[in-house]
Amino acid sequence: MNAYSRRLRAAHDSISADEVTPVEPRGMIGASWRRSLDAGIDLDATAAPLAFDTATMKDIRASHPLQPLLSLLAQTLGRSADESEHIVLVTDAEGRVLWREGHAATLRRADQVGLAAGHHWGENAVGTNGIGTALALRRPVHVYSEEHLMRVLHVWSCSAAPIIDPDTGQILGCVDISGTAPSLHPATIALVGAAAKLAETQLALRMHERDDVLRRRYEGLRARSTILLSPTGRVIAGDPSGHLGSRVTLPSTGDRMILRDGRVAVLEPFSGGYLLRATPTVSASPLGLALLGDGTPTAVVNGRKLPLSLRHAEILALLALHPRGLSADQLSFHLYGDAGNPVTIRAEVHRLRAQLGAIVEAKPYRLTSPVDADFLELRRLLSANDPAALARAYAGPLLPRSESPEIRRARDELEVQVRSTILRHGTPQDLWAYAQTESGRDDYQVLERITRALPPGDPRAAAAHARLRTA
Structure with missing residues (x-):
């Protein structure tokens, strides 16, 4: 690594002198450097910033979805880290350290740079590093010595892997092994990658167990006209044809929603999940929209064909594209960009409702009937x-x-x-x-x-x- 280290030091010197970097690091690291510099990272900072104080750490750990897996990760990585004079860290999705364990002397050195509970290791906080870069790329990474952007971290190397929630597909956090640069082998990336996969497998097992409990309670209802959802909107039962796909987007407010197959449904809490029931009071007659081509845009409401102004056609198209609904600010931005004015939107929607009736509902603006759009x-x-x-x-x-x-x-x-x-x-x-x-x-x-x-x-x-x- 000596020749590579010399190239990296030359690149650091160029950045400090505000010059064009003659030789960039390997592609993944070079891209991370550019993101970090755009975020205004100080190369001469001495430690990661503190995000959580000690008084709140206990509650933050207890409420985090990875809390039940900390002992598993400790058993998997803790002993080997201690024996090899490394440390193990687990962070949240932002890169804030929730927990750490490892070799006592290395832990003391880690305290000096903020490799400790409560400190923030996202790329936007400390630049290129194993934790922040793994979270940014959603995959395991190894960051060696001078590949870190902050100079104080050049004595460290780290391997990290994100942990992905099998339920939502969102990042829950990151597992990391850090050590002094010569002591941490790049192959450590395989170890943290395996630990992250083990955690994801455990999360998937727990998710399926919860689904089974919900499914059994649902079957006891014998409510075949309803659809069973998980707390995050996954479809668990009641949609054998698969029209809804694997997941529906839950409404941010209220309990009514338009499904992607055009049906209107009411969301009801059920045993920690939800039931979707078809709304019997809503007319089955869909709103027809013909908006393709250079002719006059038209709507069909209860069999009546109505010409639309361009602005009204745009509003209806946007609401059809966003079945959960849009606020006046959001609708204004989608229509006009930064120059939009929500007051103008409210007036346009008022005129649209005068033409079409109560097809558009407010707070948020959304369509109240199924949509049949070309x-x-x-x-x-x-x-x-x-x-x-x-x-x-x-x-x-x-x-x-x-x-x-x-x-x-x-x-x-x-x-x-x-x-x-x-x-x-x-x-x-x-x-x-x-x-x-x-x-x-x-x-x-x-x-x-x-x-x-x-x-x-x-x-x-x-x-x-x-x-x-x-x-």
């Missing part, structure tokens, strides 16, 4: 990988005149997905149908594919040739 149907067909149906359903871009940042993002995403699906899997008929839309009319690659796929005498091939000549 652009949502495109998403379903993309998931089903049905290029023929996709070509028939595609009428053009989503609200092509809209400048809303969120709608532009959704529009561009749909355009790319539709085009690539039809190009990869579509028949000549599908390609020709796409070529009749605004997006496909002058698409060179689509037209070229049509001319190759159809016989020369086919009038569609001749038309495609003509468009290619014009292009």
Whole structure:
């Protein structure tokens, strides 16, 4: 590592002199350095900042989801760390140390730099380090000596791995082994990675045990018209067809929600989880939205077809994209960006409700009926990988005149997905149908594919040739 250490020291000297770094460290570390420097990390800081004081540590540990696994992690790593003169640390998802154990002399040295309970080791607090970088990348990492950005950490090396919650997919924390630079072998990364996987396996077992308890209580209800959810929104029972997927997004406020299959449901607490019940009072008639292509956007309410202004069409599209609802501030930002004004949004929604009735509810703004929208149907067909149906359903871009940042993002995403699906899997008929839309009319690659796929005498091939000549 001597040559590599010299290169790293030269890079540190360049950063200190505010010069371009002549040689960067390995890719993962170089990217971490850039993130750390952007966060304003001081290379000459002497210790990690304190995030939790001693008075609150006991309560913080007791309430953390990793608390039941601390003894398992101690048994797995503690003895080997002590014998090799290393220390073991477990942090929360932000990189704040909850617990540590290890060799007594190394613990004393660790105190000097804040490798101790309550101190913050996220990249935004101390720069590149095993804990913070593992959390940032969501994978095990080894950080060697001068790869740390803060100079005081150059005598240390560390291997760390994040612990991922099998229920939510969110990071719960990190397990780390740290030691003086020459004593910690890079292969330690395999050890911490195995310990993190062991913790995740234990969490998954406990999750399944809780699910089984909930499922048994649910079966005792014989309430087949309900859907059983875990406390975090995982679908446990009551949806044999799988229409809802593996998880639903729980509402941030209130107990009503629109599911992704268009049904409106009420959320009821049940034995630590939730039951979803269909709302009998809500009309089954969906709100129809035709927002694709360059024609006038329209809504269909109780069989009545109503033209929409661009602004009203944008509001309905955004609420259809966010079934949990949006506050006035959020809706304003999605429509206008930073220049938005919530007062303007409230006035627009008031006018929209005067036109459509109580389809839009406030606090947060959300749609109260199932939605049958042409652009949502495109998403379903993309998931089903049905290029023929996709070509028939595609009428053009989503609200092509809209400048809303969120709608532009959704529009561009749909355009790319539709085009690539039809190009990869579509028949000549599908390609020709796409070529009749605004997006496909002058698409060179689509037209070229049509001319190759159809016989020369086919009038569609001749038309495609003509468009290619014009292009």
